[in-house]
Amino acid sequence: VPFAxxxxxxxxxxxxxxxxxxALRTANPYTGAPLANDPALAIVEIQNEDSYFFYTFGKDxxxxxxxxxxxxxxxxxxEKKYGSLGKAFSSWGLGHEEDDSAGGVAGLFGAWDMTREGxxxxxxxxxxxxxxxxxxxxxxxxxxxxxxxxxxxxxxxxGMVSASNWTVADPPTLDAL
Numbered sequence: 001v002p003f004a005x006x007x008x009x010x011x012x013x014x015x016x017x018x019x020x021x022x023a024l025r026t027a028n029p030y031t032g033a034p035l036a037n038d039p040a041l042a043i044v045e046i047q048n049e050d051s052y053f054f055y056t057f058g059k060d061x062x063x064x065x066x067x068x069x070x071x072x073x074x075x076x077x078x079e080k081k082y083g084s085l086g087k088a089f090s091s092w093g094l095g096h097e098e099d100d101s102a103g104g105v106a107g108l109f110g111a112w113d114m115t116r117e118g119x120x121x122x123x124x125x126x127x128x129x130x131x132x133x134x135x136x137x138x139x140x141x142x143x144x145x146x147x148x149x150x151x152x153x154x155x156x157x158x159g160m161v162s163a164s165n166w167t168v169a170d171p172p173t174l175d176a177l
Contacts, residue, residue, distance in 0.1 A: 003050055003061040007143045008070050017150055020044075024155045036157040043160040046147045052136040053168040053177055058110025064098075071098055071105040077135045078106050088131070094124035108132060115170035137177045 005012045024036040024044070035041055050056070059067060078088040085101045098107030109132060112118045119129035144163040151157050168174035 002063055002066055003056040004052055004070070005062070005066055006047055006050065007052065007140050008073060009066065013143070013147075016047075016147075020147075020151060021155060024151070024157055034156075036155050041157075041159060043162055044151055044157060045162045045165065046144060046151075047164050049164065049166045051164060051166045051168065052140050053111060053114065053133075053174045054166055055111045055169050057169075058112070060110075067098060067108065068103075068105055071100075071107055072103070073139065074106040074108060074132070074135050075104040077138075078131065079104070081131070092124055092128040092131070094122070094128045096128075108136075111169040114174060116173045117170075119173075133174070133177070140177075 006016055025034045027034055028038065031038075062070070075085055078085055082088040082091060085099075085104065085106060088106065089095065089099060089101070096107030096109065098105060100107075109118075109129065113125070114129055114133050119126050148161045148163075151161050168177065
């Protein structure tokens with residue numbers, strides 16, 4: 001699975017939920033109870049070692065077709081914020097090779113560009129990264145919340161749910177996300 005795909009691709013999320021359903025709702029052949037109801041299960045982790053904010057986030061690990069899907073989501077987010085992609089691009093003063101106003105796609109820079117060192121290469125880069133980081137944080141948070149709700153509400157799990165155990169590329173800048 002390409003990195004980050006689970007966080008934004010509806011088909012991958014559907015597959016992930018089917019795995020969660022199989023793991024948590026299948027009856028234990030010895031007790032008859034599903035794992036979701038087993039008091040020995042202390043925590044369910046939504047995903048392990050993946051994040052928009054670690055160095056694996058970038059064009060080397062996310063195929064172009066998937067980057068464009070995420071870029072389209074970013075473009076939709078920017079249209080709501082700025083009124084149009086053109087206005088967003090103008091406000092930043094910094095382009096990206098995958099920007100496509102006509103297609104509604106705003107290209108996404110890799111994780112290094114979101115770090116202190118990477119984002120402060122210029123004022124234009126800093127402006128763009130502020131929007132990119134906010135979009136990615138909101139998108140990732142929404143994925144985690146919907147997954148948590150599915151695990152608890154639909155699968156009946158009453159214990160703790162963890163988003164992930166992974167770290168970020170630049171803890172002082174991105175850890176709070």
